[in-house]
Amino acid sequence: MSTNMQQQADAVRQAAAKLWRSENGPLTHDLVQQPGKFGLGRLPAGKTPNATTQMVCGFCATGCSLNIHLRDGQAINLTPTVDYPVNSGMACPKGWESLSVLKSSGRGTTPLLRNGRGKLAPVSWPEAMAAFRDRLQETQARHGVESVAFLSTGQMPTEEMAFLGALAKFGMGMVHGDGNTRQCMASAVVAYKQAFGFDAPPYTYQDFEQSDVIVLIGSNLCIAHPIMWQRVLKNPHRPEIIVVDPRKTETAMAATEHLALRPKSDLALLYGLAHILIAEDWLDRKYIAAHTSGFDDFCAHVAEFTPQRVAEASGISAAQLHRIANIIHAGKRVSFWWTMGVNQSYEGVRTAQAIINLALMTGNIGRAGAGANSITGQCNAMGSRLFSNTTNLLGGRDFESAQDRGQVADILGIDAACIPDRPSWSYNEILEGILRDKIKGLWVVCTNTAHSWINQNTCRDILDRLDFLVVQDMYSNTETAQLADLYLPAAGWGEKDGTFINSERRVGVIKKVVRAPGQALADFSIFRLIAEYWGCGRMFADWTDPEAVFHKLKELSRGRPCDISGIADYQMLDQRGGIQWPYPEEGGADNDKNHTHRRLFEDGKFYHADGRARFIFETPRAMPEPPNKRYPYLLLTGRGAAAQWHTQTRTACSAVLRELAPQQAYVEIHPQDARREGLRPNQEAIVESQRGRIRAKVFVTPTVQEGQVFIPMHFEQTNQLTHAHFDPHSKQPSYKDCAVRVRRAESWDDV
Numbered sequence: 239m240s241t242n243m244q245q246q247a248d249a250v251r252q253a254a255a256k257l258w259r260s261e262n263g264p265l266t267h268d269l270v271q272q273p274g275k276f277g278l279g280r281l282p283a284g285k286t287p288n289a290t291t292q293m294v295c296g297f298c299a300t301g302c303s304l305n306i307h308l309r310d311g312q313a314i315n316l317t318p319t320v321d322y323p324v325n326s327g328m329a330c331p332k333g334w335e336s337l338s339v340l341k342s343s344g345r346g347t348t349p350l351l352r353n354g355r356g357k358l359a360p361v362s363w364p365e366a367m368a369a370f371r372d373r374l375q376e377t378q379a380r381h382g383v384e385s386v387a388f389l390s391t392g393q394m395p396t397e398e399m400a401f402l403g404a405l406a407k408f409g410m411g412m413v414h415g416d417g418n419t420r421q422c423m424a425s426a427v428v429a430y431k432q433a434f435g436f437d438a439p440p441y442t443y444q445d446f447e448q449s450d451v452i453v454l455i456g457s458n459l460c461i462a463h464p465i466m467w468q469r470v471l472k473n474p475h476r477p478e479i480i481v482v483d484p485r486k487t488e489t490a491m492a493a494t495e496h497l498a499l500r501p502k503s504d505l506a507l508l509y510g511l512a513h514i515l516i517a518e519d520w521l522d523r524k525y526i527a528a529h530t531s532g533f534d535d536f537c538a539h540v541a542e543f544t545p546q547r548v549a550e551a552s553g554i555s556a557a558q559l560h561r562i563a564n565i566i567h568a569g570k571r572v573s574f575w576w577t578m579g580v581n582q583s584y585e586g587v588r589t590a591q592a593i594i595n596l597a598l599m600t601g602n603i604g605r606a607g608a609g610a611n612s613i614t615g616q617c618n619a620m621g622s623r624l625f626s627n628t629t630n631l632l633g634g635r636d637f638e639s640a641q642d643r644g645q646v647a648d649i650l651g652i653d654a655a656c657i658p659d660r661p662s663w664s665y666n667e668i669l670e671g672i673l674r675d676k677i678k679g680l681w682v683v684c685t686n687t688a689h690s691w692i693n694q695n696t697c698r699d700i701l702d703r704l705d706f707l708v709v710q711d712m713y714s715n716t717e718t719a720q721l722a723d724l725y726l727p728a729a730g731w732g733e734k735d736g737t738f739i740n741s742e743r744r745v746g747v748i749k750k751v752v753r754a755p756g757q758a759l760a761d762f763s764i765f766r767l768i769a770e771y772w773g774c775g776r777m778f779a780d781w782t783d784p785e786a787v788f789h790k791l792k793e794l795s796r797g798r799p800c801d802i803s804g805i806a807d808y809q810m811l812d813q814r815g816g817i818q819w820p821y822p823e824e825g826g827a828d829n830d831k832n833h834t835h836r837r838l839f840e841d842g843k844f845y846h847a848d849g850r851a852r853f854i855f856e857t858p859r860a861m862p863e864p865p866n867k868r869y870p871y872l873l874l875t876g877r878g879a880a881a882q883w884h885t886q887t888r889t890a891c892s893a894v895l896r897e898l899a900p901q902q903a904y905v906e907i908h909p910q911d912a913r914r915e916g917l918r919p920n921q922e923a924i925v926e927s928q929r930g931r932i933r934a935k936v937f938v939t940p941t942v943q944e945g946q947v948f949i950p951m952h953f954e955q956t957n958q959l960t961h962a963h964f965d966p967h968s969k970q971p972s973y974k975d976c977a978v979r980v981r982r983a984e985s986w987d988d989v
């Protein structure tokens with residue numbers, strides 16, 4: 239080793255030791271409260287907390303607050319926070335089990351590097367960092383700087399996402415980096431940007447309680463957002479609850495109207511509703527004239543979506559369509575909510591916009607209990623949309639705009655030439671880039687691509703082709719980590735500080751209340767180490783800790799729709815019960831008017847230059863892979879149980895959560911279809927698509943329609959079947975429609 243390299247290795251060893259020491263020092267909290275203020279719940283015998291602190295949950299985007307009860311600074315138990323504006327004392331099973339999932343034998347405790355025999359073997363941080371730098375710099379030298387890309391997440395604190403995005407693109411020269419939010423929110427992002435001029439979900443959760451009509455489209459709130467559903471149940475106005483979902487989900491069962499439409503006929507259905515509202519003149523013409531553009535063209539477009547035609551397309555009768563239109567018309571405060579049944583579609587953007595159109599034409603926006611509201615999924619999907627530096631340049635800006643690049647360079651004190659002047663490839667384009675030998679190195683942070691990406695047969699093959707795959711995760715046993723050449727062990731929620739932005743745009747804090755196992759480091763510290771090792775440490779010299787980065791994010795947001803410059807510090811977030819954006823420094827009294835519940839567009843002003851929202855529409859297209867003779871069933875996928883989170887790396891670690899959900903893959907099938915295929919409950923079945931063949935237990939239930947089957951996404955097998963097709967505008971995968979066949983498994987080897 240040359241002296242120079244030796245010196246650098248020593249420096250990094252010291253930096254790592256320092257980071258590790260600081261991560262393992264005493265746990266202190268600025269805002270530790272005395273026990274007694276909040277209900278403490280039942281505590282383990284012999285362990286009495288001597289302090290309590292609060293932080294938001296690290297699973298879903300609801301963003302519930304949890305009281306963490308501490309003994310000598312270490313978390314020993316938790317209870318939901320009573321006086322937090324989101325959850326008012328409630329939490330779902332995942333929230334309650336947040337601390338348990340941190341303890342698991344699957345946790346990564348040391349970096350792992352694939353050795354000469356092809357096995358992942360423990361290495362020190364300096365060895366890991368040297369491999370990271372050497373292999374990726376070598377790749378860049380051989381194939382160009384753009385040949386290394388990253389995939390990130392909606393589940394790390396905003397400060398970490400921003401660090402990753404800035405380090406990768408400004409420090410390491412990458413152009414391509416995308417996140418798992420592409421799998422999830424991309425359609426909503428594009429829909430909002432085009433319709434409102436900025437990616438801005440307009441609501442506050444109070445709208446769930448203030449509506450007299452709640453329309454849920456492709457959203458299984460009971461299972462996926464249980465505490466939002468609790469807010470619906472607290473609505474005192476006896477609301478009409480209309481659920482649009484091909485399955486009779488837990489949510490649909492509780493609805494006053496369930497539209498069990500044909501999958502992917504949403505666009506026709508929503509245009510059909512618009513058609514009736516126009517035909518009956520059930521419109522808010524004043525609102526349309528003052529605050530929107532494109533309505534006349536939209537009227538011409540929906541003219542042909544007659545109730546008869548829509549009934550044929552959707553399977554929803556003209557009478558029921560009319561009844562729903564009438565309910566929307568009669569409602570004084572109608573809110574429209576959508577989630578993955580809409581976004582995960584080959585026409586997700588236009589479907590989301592068809593929902594927005596309904597809200598605009600009836601004036602149901604910018605008012606209590608109204609809105610065209612996309613519900614986000616992961617704890618920090620909203621943070622990733624604004625600050626991950628993937629699709630958008632930091633702060634919801636454009637990479638292509640020289641002005642935007644200049645602003646970011648000024649704020650961060652870097653050379654504008656470091657900022658790519660092109661947007662990144664999307665997730666699927668990055669994977670296709672690997673196939674085309676354009677991407678040779680990949681850094682996957684906080685997402686489990688080899689389980690969650692669509693069509694795993696090609697996905698795994700694609701990951702195999704890389705020269706170097708780095709996976710940075712809490713667990714070393716994830717499907718993706720097992721494929722890695724280098725694995726970096728990360729601290730998770732509860733083991734580090736930072737902020738999340740929830741579905742109603744509320745910024746909330748998370749804190750370190752537990753020590754990460756072994757040598758695992760907060761992602762933040764890993765990024766600092768990498769910056770040092772890569773040779774761009776100077777660029778990030780003042781990115782010292784999450785709160786320092788938070789102040790940078792404030793500056794990056796200043797004057798933007800997502801302005802958070804008025805938030806003084808983490809302590810203010812803690813004291814206020816989180817703060818929704820926008821919260822500009824100049825906001826003064828406006829900010830604080832009803833500060834716990836704020837919604838956008840109350841003044842009817844949207845972010846387009848003309849201040850108007852746009853009606854956007856397109857002709858519906860046919861499903862690319864409809865059921866056919868060989869594959870007669872349509873496969874729907876989605877969330878299975880409130881106790882299961884995605885690829886189950888976390889939730890499978892809790893004995894309680896494991897009790898609350900099936901642990902083996904199962905397929906829901908209609909009784910008629912089961913009879914036809916000779917399938918009995920709990921039997922093993924083979925489910926096959928053109929791409930793969932899996933085993934699943936038979937679950938006979940009339941909640942799925944005839945000709946359709948449902949398999950939750952939590953099982954690794956599910957995406958062996960799915961068909962990689964995408965929305966052309968958002969590039970979001972259409973996970974919920976492909977053709978399969980189902981038959982009885984003849985023997986155990988029959989897969």
Ligand SMILES: Nc1nc2c(c(=O)[nH]1)N[C@H]1C(S)=C(S)[C@@H](COP(=O)(O)OP(=O)(O)OC[C@H]3O[C@@H](n4cnc5c(=O)[nH]c(N)nc54)[C@H](O)[C@@H]3O)O[C@H]1N2
Nearest residue numbers: 456457458462501502577578579615616876877880883884
């Ligand atoms: N327990 C739990 N909660 C979670 C998660 C989890 O993994 N587990 N994940 C979080 C994340 S990241 C997300 S994105 C959200 C997702 O939350 P949701 O979107 O509510 O969940 P999904 O089950 O994916 O999809 C919702 C519904 O879409 C329906 N659907 C399928 N095809 C169509 C169609 O063509 N039209 C319509 N209208 N509906 C259709 C499905 O039947 C399903 O019931 O949940 C979040 N919350």
Ligand SMILES: Nc1nc2c(c(=O)[nH]1)N[C@H]1C(S)=C(S)[C@@H](COP(=O)(O)OP(=O)(O)OC[C@H]3O[C@@H](n4cnc5c(=O)[nH]c(N)nc54)[C@H](O)[C@@H]3O)O[C@H]1N2
Nearest residue numbers: 422684685686690710711712728730875884885887951973
């Ligand atoms: N068939 C089908 N597939 C789907 C969907 C569907 O409905 N159907 N839904 C899609 C949707 S909406 C989503 S959001 C995706 C989710 O897909 P993924 O993002 O792949 O799912 P997760 O299991 O949440 O993966 C997060 C990973 O990050 C790790 N992790 C957690 N916290 C931290 C941390 O602080 N730091 C680091 N470094 N790692 C951490 C976890 O251990 C886990 O391995 O799945 C998509 N896939």
Ligand code: SF4
Nearest residue numbers: 295297298302330333
């Ligand atoms: S609803 Fe979401 S945020 Fe609330 S406790 Fe459950 S997982 Fe956590």
Ligand SMILES: [Mo]
Nearest residue numbers: 421422615616
């Ligand atoms: Mo998601």
